[in-house]
Structures are given as structure tokens and as C-alpha cells.
Amino acid sequence: MVIVFDADKSIENGFNVVYEIAEHGLCAFNLLKNLKKNHKSLPIEDSFNKCARAYTPMEFEYYIRQLEQLSSSMRHELEAVGRHKWARASFRRKRYQVITTNISESMNSSLKEQRELPIYLADQHEFEVHHCKEQFVVNILNRACSCRQWDLDLIPCSHACIALSIRNLNLHLYTDKFYHVSNLINLYKKGTHSIDSVNQIRNTHQGGKDEILPPQVKSPVGRPKKKRFTSFLEKKATVRCNRGGKKGHNRRFCKEPI
Known part of the structure; x- marks a missing residue:
């Protein structure tokens, strides 16, 4: 240009x-x-x-x-x-x-008379939104924004909300059906069918052993863990005694004089 x-x-x-x-x-x-x-x-x-x-x-x-x-x-x-x-x-x-x-x-x-004519948008779907010295392109038809939040989360971002409000469009209609309550209801609308006992299930295995067993694993020593293993990046909570107020032990193991 x-x-x-x-x-x-x-x-x-x-x-x-x-x-x-x-x-x-x-x-x-x-x-x-x-x-x-x-x-x-x-x-x-x-x-x-x-x-x-x-x-x-x-x-x-x-x-x-x-x-x-x-x-x-x-x-x-x-x-x-x-x-x-x-x-x-x-x-x-x-x-x-x-x-x-x-x-x-x-x-x-030559355009003196034409200047008084009404102005219409050439494109009803694409908008340029300025925010914090940055500009973003919102396409309502494709449900996309250059910030990519709408593309990935499937919920209109702040830039898309502005563009939709200019067109007087309902924000909820441009939110993906995944988030709709009706979709969650439909997931559990049908009942869960019961299954027969293992002995009555027809075997479709073509060769080898007919019975499928769980893998043989050796149980580790000690009491089984109920909590997941934490990452080294996660902060570990420090226990504080509610009697003496010191960290590193609880009330049961507190050695402070009563």
C-alpha cells in the first residue's frame, strides 16, 4: 500500500x-x-x-x-x-x-451529496477491539478472537463480549453447549444398564487363555497410601500446634508445659 x-x-x-x-x-x-x-x-x-x-x-x-x-x-x-x-x-x-x-x-x-447518505457496516462479523494499548480482532461468525481465549475455552472473552454487545447479541448463545445446564442433564438422562455376572458373559477371546486376570504386583511394605504423591514444586503445609503455637508438631506431641 x-x-x-x-x-x-x-x-x-x-x-x-x-x-x-x-x-x-x-x-x-x-x-x-x-x-x-x-x-x-x-x-x-x-x-x-x-x-x-x-x-x-x-x-x-x-x-x-x-x-x-x-x-x-x-x-x-x-x-x-x-x-x-x-x-x-x-x-x-x-x-x-x-x-x-x-x-x-x-x-x-463530486461526493458532496453522497456524504449525507447513511453509513452501513461493510462486515457485520469482524471487529477490531482496542485494550491496554493492544488491539485484537474478533470474528463473531467463526467465534474466534486473536487473543485465542475464545478459541480455546469456548467462552466469549472480554473482547468478544464488547463486539457482541455492539451487535446486541446474546452472550449465552455464543457460549459452547458444553457449558449449558441442558447438556449436563442430557449426559445423565439415560439410566445406567446393569451387567450380568462374569460367569455369564460370552467369551469372545479367539486364542490363548480364556480368563483375564489382573496383573501380579507385589504390595509395598507399610500402610497403603491414600493420598497422591505431591510434586516437588508444590508447597507442603506446615503443622502448627494449637496449644503451644509452634510449628512442626501438633497438640498430641506438644512438649510445652501445661
Whole structure:
């Protein structure tokens, strides 16, 4: 993308935020008007226009030397602006023959009546949500957000909630059915069927032993553990005596005098 506009600093600041990747081109007509303010008596218009529209660096150099003959500071002033912004020969992308913003004036005059027409959204499903100096793209149709919370948890994230509220849509309808009470009820709606005894079950085993037994394991020494083994990352709770108030033992093993 290439955007051509005048040297207004506010436009340039907004351009750098919204269109970071696009190329910035200066309007040659506005640049010429600024040059004329400093060189009112000099006939620079013809040489400048040819310099801005030159396709090759050699042709550009020829016309900028003509400007230097009119004023020795001309090259320095134009280089300070940034040659790649206004000179076609130094432009880093495709310029599409757009050197000035004069076409915008023609469009503004032809669109006077159309400006009063109502505005409708081009896309009813995709939104850009700004939050804490970050921006997120929400697609209601695909039930997705660039933060990926909606994609993974299947519950609308905060960005999706904003987009849904703008469209006056019900948040519950965009929550996955997994979380609905009706889904939990349906899971246990059917009863659990009873099974026959092991002796009455038909054996479908084709070979080997008919009887399937549990694996033979040796029971460890000591009382069986009832609690799971904790990870080394988990913090272990410290016992505190409710009689003496010290840590490391309970009331039963407290040695403090009564």
C-alpha cells in the first residue's frame, strides 16, 4: 500500500500508527508550494515538476542541477524532506503515477451529496477491539478472537463480549453447549444398564487363555497410601500446634508445659 498526502505532521503521526507497513509519499504539488514561499522570485515550477516525475536517477540528477543553478540551497532543502517520498526515481515501491493529491479535491467536490447518505457496516462479523494499548480482532461468525481465549475455552472473552454487545447479541448463545445446564442433564438422562455376572458373559477371546486376570504386583511394605504423591514444586503445609503455637508438631506431641 502507498498513501500520498501533504507534509502535515498530524497526518504523518496517524499514518505511522494505523498503516505501519505502507509507504508514505509526499504530494509534489504541496511541496512545490512550500518551496515557492522561500523562493518567490525564482521560476522553479517547471524544473521541479520534471525532477519529481523523472523515472531514472540520471534524469532526476539532471533536473535537480537545474534547480541548484537557480538556488544553491535547493538540493539541501529537498534532501531534508526525503527524496524517496516525493521523487519518482527514488521511490521504494510502485507509485502508480500518483505524484500529487489533486485527485482528492476532485473526489471531494463530486461526493458532496453522497456524504449525507447513511453509513452501513461493510462486515457485520469482524471487529477490531482496542485494550491496554493492544488491539485484537474478533470474528463473531467463526467465534474466534486473536487473543485465542475464545478459541480455546469456548467462552466469549472480554473482547468478544464488547463486539457482541455492539451487535446486541446474546452472550449465552455464543457460549459452547458444553457449558449449558441442558447438556449436563442430557449426559445423565439415560439410566445406567446393569451387567450380568462374569460367569455369564460370552467369551469372545479367539486364542490363548480364556480368563483375564489382573496383573501380579507385589504390595509395598507399610500402610497403603491414600493420598497422591505431591510434586516437588508444590508447597507442603506446615503443622502448627494449637496449644503451644509452634510449628512442626501438633497438640498430641506438644512438649510445652501445661
